[in-house]
Amino acid sequence: MHVAFLTPEYPHPELKGSAGLGTSIKNLAAGLIAKEIQVTVFVYDQQKDVVFNHHGITIHSIAKRKFKLGGWYLYRNFLQRYVNKFITQNGIHVLEAPDWTGITAFMSFKCPLIIRLHGSDGYFCNLENRPQKTKNRLFEESALRRADYILSVSQFCADLTDKIFNLKRDIKVIPNGVDTAAFTPEKESEVDFQLLYFGSIIRKKGVLELAKIMNLVFKNEPKTHLVLAGADVKDIFTQRSTQDLFLEEVEPQFHKLIFFKGGLLYNEIKAEIAKASVVVLPSFAEALPMTWLEAMAMQKALVTSNIGWAKEVMIDEQTGFTVDPKNHEKYAHRILELLSNSALREKMGAAARRHVDSKFALEHVVDQNILFYKKVIAD
Structure with a gap:
């Protein structure tokens, strides 16, 4: 099995700063590698183009492109071509992306696309009781509706996101996992x-x-x-x-x-x-x-x-x-x-x-994700 992630952040010195989203992906990727599953991570909006291997994970740092007009569409179009090239060349079976600002809106991939709910802009705007930008709303709703499958890190996030965007879709809940071998009492x-x-x-x-x-x-x-x-x-x-x-x-x-x-x-x-x-x-x-x-x-x-x-x-x-x-x-x-x-x-x-x-121990969470990926591939 070969699983890929499309993400704006991932914790590594060669990449821009990362927070909880990047950490959760890194933990899952490391757990998948330990189970002998191939992992590729596409990290967009970076400062330079470079491909490197880190602890068995292939990481693509993809520089942000600037366009005079329609950058939101043209950069997505570029990412779609870039990722699809490696889906075909490297036999990627499933691609996962986060919900934040709907990066996969208007994209089409040559393998099943899973969107994992880590908290969209619409979700956080709702929690903070402030209006969401129309553009972000359009992108996020489009991305969620076009996804083949939707996962969520919590039931609360799944239920609120479903309500905000009126999705009326089945959303599987698999929590984030923490590496309990790395985070130990001291x-x-x-x-x-x-x-x-x-x-x-x-x-x-x-x-x-x-x-x-x-x-x-x-x-x-x-x-x-x-x-x-x-x-x-x-x-x-x-x-x-x-x-x-x-x-x-x-x-x-x-x-x-x-x-x-x-x-x-x-x-x-x-x-x-x-x-x-x-x-x-x-x-x-x-x-x-x-x-x-x-x-x-x-x-x-x-x-x-x-x-x-x-x-x-x-x-x-x-x-x-x-x-x-x-x-x-x-x-x-x-x-x-x-x-x-x-x-x-x-x-x-x-x-x-x-x-x-x-x-929440990583080994349990990784097993849940593997079962879900296998179901996606079988479907």
């Missing part, structure tokens, strides 16, 4: 009273609510400090740095307790998770977050949001706490409860690891 690295947020510094991830929450935490436990690991993103509403907006919400006397690390490499993120006493992830908009799974796999107690997908990942009061991020007092109370009780942290962290092992 208790000896833990730093007392250190909180960690990791992910993009962006409004939809709840960071502005976290700023207000931290005012309450710092007042009640002055030894606490917060590390934020992730790239700063221009705020969609104010067009300002979200990091600056965060600091404006935090009382000035507490600024010395906050440390921004910026975007970090894979191993650097693992090191920061290992140091954390508690991981705080108050996101308003996810499909099925890799950050949550990685922290849980490293046996960390979490305080997360309680929205939609959260019930498919977390078990409240067992693997950590799930709280509405707008309830600043309760969210801060849960953080302080964990900071003050190491036995509770260890108990919840161990439960989080067991939950990941049973439901």
